[in-house]
Amino acid sequence: MAKERVTVVDIARAAGVSKSTVSLVLQGSSLVNETTRAKVNAVIRELGYVYNRSAANLRQAKSKIIGIVVNDLTNSFFAELAVGVDAVVQSAGFVQFLANTGEKIERQREVIASMREHGVSGLIISPARGTEVRDLAPLVASGIPVVLVVRDIAEAGVSSLISDNHAGAMAAVRHLIERGHRRIAFLGGFPDTAVFEARMRGYRDALREAGMPTPDELIIGSAPSRAGGVTAIEQAMMLKERPTAALCFNDAVAFGVCDGLRARRLEPGADFAVIGFDDVIEAKTAVPALTTVSVDPQGMGDRAAQLLLKQINAGRAEPEAIVSPVRLVVRQSCGGTVERRVKEISS
Amino acid sequence: MAKERVTVVDIARAAGVSKSTVSLVLQGSSLVNETTRAKVNAVIRELGYVYNRSAANLRQAKSKIIGIVVNDLTNSFFAELAVGVDAVVQSAGFVQFLANTGEKIERQREVIASMREHGVSGLIISPARGTEVRDLAPLVASGIPVVLVVRDIAEAGVSSLISDNHAGAMAAVRHLIERGHRRIAFLGGFPDTAVFEARMRGYRDALREAGMPTPDELIIGSAPSRAGGVTAIEQAMMLKERPTAALCFNDAVAFGVCDGLRARRLEPGADFAVIGFDDVIEAKTAVPALTTVSVDPQGMGDRAAQLLLKQINAGRAEPEAIVSPVRLVVRQSCGGTVERRVKEISS
DNA sequence: CTTAATAATTGGAACGTTCCAAGTTCGTCA
DNA sequence: TGACGAACTTGGAACGTTCCAATTATTAAG
Numbered sequence: 001m002a003k004e005r006v007t008v009v010d011i012a013r014a015a016g017v018s019k020s021t022v023s024l025v026l027q028g029s030s031l032v033n034e035t036t037r038a039k040v041n042a043v044i045r046e047l048g049y050v051y052n053r054s055a056a057n058l059r060q061a062k063s064k065i066i067g068i069v070v071n072d073l074t075n076s077f078f079a080e081l082a083v084g085v086d087a088v089v090q091s092a093g094f095v096q097f098l099a100n101t102g103e104k105i106e107r108q109r110e111v112i113a114s115m116r117e118h119g120v121s122g123l124i125i126s127p128a129r130g131t132e133v134r135d136l137a138p139l140v141a142s143g144i145p146v147v148l149v150v151r152d153i154a155e156a157g158v159s160s161l162i163s164d165n166h167a168g169a170m171a172a173v174r175h176l177i178e179r180g181h182r183r184i185a186f187l188g189g190f191p192d193t194a195v196f197e198a199r200m201r202g203y204r205d206a207l208r209e210a211g212m213p214t215p216d217e218l219i220i221g222s223a224p225s226r227a228g229g230v231t232a233i234e235q236a237m238m239l240k241e242r243p244t245a246a247l248c249f250n251d252a253v254a255f256g257v258c259d260g261l262r263a264r265r266l267e268p269g270a271d272f273a274v275i276g277f278d279d280v281i282e283a284k285t286a287v288p289a290l291t292t293v294s295v296d297p298q299g300m301g302d303r304a305a306q307l308l309l310k311q312i313n314a315g316r317a318e319p320e321a322i323v324s325p326v327r328l329v330v331r332q333s334c335g336g337t338v339e340r341r342v343k344e345i346s347s
Numbered sequence: 348m349a350k351e352r353v354t355v356v357d358i359a360r361a362a363g364v365s366k367s368t369v370s371l372v373l374q375g376s377s378l379v380n381e382t383t384r385a386k387v388n389a390v391i392r393e394l395g396y397v398y399n400r401s402a403a404n405l406r407q408a409k410s411k412i413i414g415i416v417v418n419d420l421t422n423s424f425f426a427e428l429a430v431g432v433d434a435v436v437q438s439a440g441f442v443q444f445l446a447n448t449g450e451k452i453e454r455q456r457e458v459i460a461s462m463r464e465h466g467v468s469g470l471i472i473s474p475a476r477g478t479e480v481r482d483l484a485p486l487v488a489s490g491i492p493v494v495l496v497v498r499d500i501a502e503a504g505v506s507s508l509i510s511d512n513h514a515g516a517m518a519a520v521r522h523l524i525e526r527g528h529r530r531i532a533f534l535g536g537f538p539d540t541a542v543f544e545a546r547m548r549g550y551r552d553a554l555r556e557a558g559m560p561t562p563d564e565l566i567i568g569s570a571p572s573r574a575g576g577v578t579a580i581e582q583a584m585m586l587k588e589r590p591t592a593a594l595c596f597n598d599a600v601a602f603g604v605c606d607g608l609r610a611r612r613l614e615p616g617a618d619f620a621v622i623g624f625d626d627v628i629e630a631k632t633a634v635p636a637l638t639t640v641s642v643d644p645q646g647m648g649d650r651a652a653q654l655l656l657k658q659i660n661a662g663r664a665e666p667e668a669i670v671s672p673v674r675l676v677v678r679q680s681c682g683g684t685v686e687r688r689v690k691e692i693s694s
Numbered sequence: 695c696t697t698a699a700t701a702a703t704t705g706g707a708a709c710g711t712t713c714c715a716a717g718t719t720c721g722t723c724a
Numbered sequence: 725t726g727a728c729g730a731a732c733t734t735g736g737a738a739c740g741t742t743c744c745a746a747t748t749a750t751t752a753a754g
Contacts, residue, residue, distance in 0.1 A: 005408070007710055018734045023712060033732060048485065053464045054410070055710035057401040058739045061352070065465075073433075074628060079426040086420075086447050090454070095461045098445035100433050107437070114442045117400045118412075138395065226632045259634035281421065285573045287606040354740055365704045370742060380702060402740035405709045 006047045015043040026051065057119055066094050066308060067115035068124045069108060071151075073100040075225075075252065077278050077297045078126060081149065084301020085124055092309055094121070101128045105135060112139055122308045124301075126150045129193055145311035149304045151194055152321065159311065159319045161304045165195055165277075168293035168326040169202025170209075172247050172275045175291075175328060177210050179335060181245040181273060185218040187232040187257055189249030196221070196249060199277065203247055224249050229256020230263075237264060245273035245334070251280045251292055258288075258333065273334040289331035300324060353394045362390040373398065404466055413441050413655060414462035415471045416455060418498075420447040422572075422599065423627050424644045425473060428496065431648020432471055439656055441468070448475045452482060459486055469655045471648075473497045476540055492658035496651045498541055499668065506658065506666045508651045512542055512624075515640035515673035516549025517556075519594045519622045522638075522675060524557050526682070528592040528620060532565040534579040534604055536596030543568070543596060546624065550594055571596050576603020577610075584611060592620035592681070598627045598639055605633075605680065620681040635679035642673055 008026070012019040017036060024032045025040040032040075043049075057063050068085050070078040082098055089096050097120060099111035108128045115123060122145040127136075133156050139146060140157055148160040176184050186203045189196040200219060207214045220235050222228035229248060233256070236243055248254035254276030258268040268274045269288040276283060279294035303324065311317045355373070359366040364383060371379045372387040379387075390396075404410045413436050417425040429445055436443050444467060446458035455475045462470060469492040474483075480503050486493060487504055495507040523531050533550045536543040547566060554561045567582050569575035576595060580603070583590055595601035601623030605615040615621045616635035623630060626641035650671065658664045 005710090009710080019711085020713085020734050020736095021732085024733085027712085031732065036732080048488070050489070051464045052405070052466065052710055054401040054405045054466055055739090056712070058399070058405055058710080058741080059712045061739075063401070073426050073430050074423065076421065076423055076426065079420050079423065082445075083420050083447055083449075090446075090457075095444070095458070095465070096446065097442070098429075099437075099443065100430055102430075110437070111442070117398045118442070119399070119401055141395070142397070226629055230632060255629075256632060259632060262634045282573055282602070285577060285603060285606055287609040352740085356740080366740090367704055367706095367742085368702085371703085374742085378702065383702080399740055402709090403742070405711085405740080406742045408709075 005052075006049045007052070008049075010047060011040065011043050011049055014047065015040045061119070063119040063121050064094050065097055065115075065118060065120045066122045066124065066305075066312075067097040067099070067112075067118075067120040069099050069101060069111055069115075070126045071101050071103050071108075071128045073098075076280050076282075077250070077295075078150075080281070080297035081126070081301040081304075084298035085305045086301075087298075088302055088305040088309070092305075094309075103128045105130055109135065116142065116144065120144065122146070122312045124149060124304050124308055127153060129190065143316070145308055145317075147304050147308045147311070149300060153194075157319055159307055159317075159321065161300060161307060161322045161324060162195075163295045163300065163324045164326045165198035166202040166205070168277065168295075168328070169199040169247060170206040171326075171328045172277075172291075172293055173203050173206035174210075175330065176245045176247070176273055176275065176334065177206065177212070179245075179273065182212065183218065183241060183243040183245070185220065185236050185243035185246040187220050187236060187246045187248050188222045188228050188253030189224045191221045199247075199249060218243055222249075222253065224253060226252045226256040226259065229253035229258075230260040231256075233257040233260035243272075245275075247275050247277070249277060251276035251278045251283050251290060254290055254292065254333070255282075255286065258286075258290075269333045269335055275328075275334050279329060283329075284331070286333075288333045291331045291334035292329055294327050294329045295324075352399075353396045354399070355396075357394060358387065358390050358396055361394060362387045408466070410466040410468050411441050412444055412462075412465060412467045413469045413471065413652075413659075414444040414446070414459075414465075414467040416446050416448060416458055416462075417473045418448050418450050418455075418475045420445075423629070424597070424599075424625050424642075425497075427628065427644035428473070428648040428651075431645035432652045433648075434645075435649055435652040435656070439652075441656075450475045452477055456482065463489065463491065467491065469493070469659045471496060471651050471655055474500060476537065490663070492655055492664075494651050494655045494658070496647060504666055506654055506664075506668065508647060508654060508669045508671060509542075510642045510647065510671045511673045512545035513549040513552070515624065515642075515675070516546040516594060517553040518673075518675045519624070519638075519640055520550050520553035521557075522677065523592045523594070523620055523622065523681065524553065524559070526592075526620065529559065530565065530588060530590040530592070532567065532583050532590035532593040534567050534583060534593045534595045535569045535575050535600030536571050538568045546594075546596060565590055569596075569600065571600060573599045573603040573606065576600035576605075577607040578603075580604040580607035590619075592622075594622050594624070596624060598623035598625045598630050598637060601637055601639065601680070602629075602633065605635075605637075616680045616682045618682075622675075622681050626676055630676075631678070633680075638678045638681035639676055640673050641676045642671075647671060 008019045008022045011022045025037050101108040124147050126149050136156050146158040152160040152162050204214050220232045222232040261268045276290045276292035279292045283290040283292050355366045355369045358369045372384050448455040471494050473496050483503050493505040499507040499509050551561050567579045569579040608615045623637045623639035626639045630637040630639050
């Protein structure tokens, strides 16, 4: 059953031309005569030829593979990001290598190395928690185009595309203040991440702007997951002075917060205002529909891929740091029976 | 900035050995002297050598890449499946190529072709809807190990790993019957898929077994998504004889059904019993926690990867069709007994 | 001290493509 | 008729590895 591999030479022989001509046909060159091309293509189909990219690559040293490294594929934000990347990358004739690091630096190191060995022409990375400049240094030094998404790493010397976490958080908190809330919590997320830091700063700045205090007890970290949201809201409700609203680190946390509220017989939206962050697909259809800061993961993936392709084509480009604007999508979970509206925030 | 690539020959020269020795070191061969190995490794690190897999696999025709093709990465079931595959594949020293077909046959054809060109040593495929034997024929003929997951394709002549949809659906419906339900709906999913067909048959068989009628009006298809669940339950509640319970095509649909119930001021679990299928991560933490047929996507990915690796190592193996057992996980969404609930509603 | 066995190393021929410089046809123009 | 160029076609040298057979260095045995 182990058939011999059919190569360009076999095709050439069968079609009565030289291997060079076959190669030209494979590349769609305009140099080759129409009838020759047809004949070669016919033979290719007939013999079931499969192009060997390893061989091609070896010769031309550019691979049509781009790599995408995400820190948590089970989080649908990243899955959607990957889908966004995939779409543009595929239509540009590239194929995507996807790896999941599960937030493990060591794994991340391995997969990046592996991708380099496979000769990827560019890399989109959503870094694992705790990634440092030196983790990326060899990669950057090699000159392979890299785009960091979601989490930026200062001084890494590569392009990045992150959402405007600070402005988004401010907008959300301002909205809660406008609705009359005075005790607003910030729930969920790991405090040692840049994203947490930016969102939390936005939260603080909005409170300060309104001349309101920012008690530390109202900032409660947790795993950035649904389960984390449950524990965070539980902790918040143990306070003697309970909050009446919360900005959550992300949508997963926000859903968990809603779950936790219901477990205490409180109705999210009615008895307690909840705002999420990211606008994952389920945010729209959940009950109550989640008010959230929309980040559009697929759109981000799309833009990241565009940026990467641009750099690949340009050869060598200056790194750009793009901050992607973000908008507050007001739905039901932040209370009342408000008409749905959308606030644009420019960054 | 475009540095010259450093190759084994450069390493050999710098270390004062031959390229063959360097190659041996790279492969961790025991043939090479300890001090030589150390010296070579030092030079490798010093020069920042990157192994060129294209060249290697050109020579040895086996690639350490396995491909995974999924039909919908935004569905967390498949994302988790991919994570499960990734884990075992990585620890076996392989790297995974992941592509998302978005249920498009054409795209699926392209990505499979692309993976073959890259010389993958095996492929795990969750086929797009409507995939036929002939779509896979050339792949199968090539002798590359293939494992189909989630959706089987009869007569394709490759291994498959699917969950026991029929038994799972039966168990779920039996459970609802035991709780006293008499009008049980089957909600969501596309009727023209094998998975739908199997789950629906299980639903029917359980009803028949209990001597209950199976009215077609209670079987309502929809997109297998949260939004689909909302529309399906709405349609079900328009019936003059409403159901009191539903087995849903999958968890996403079940969540949508819960959303739809709440929109009608009905509490899932208390006023209406909902059972899902798949047991995605959120099922456990949702409120109410979702009763569901547990399929354990990561475990399936794990097993699929094992199966594939076995075939890769065995060279040529007989295709196996594995039906993965499934269990009903009873949580809160299927509520108490109907008697009690009826009382509560009428009082 | 020779010989055999073992351990370590090595040069060169693959692998299947692309690219280059050079070749062949063939029609056209003077 | 011959020269010229356009339109194709082509042989062979890369590309960076691995693998084989062969070589050299080292140790053990006689």
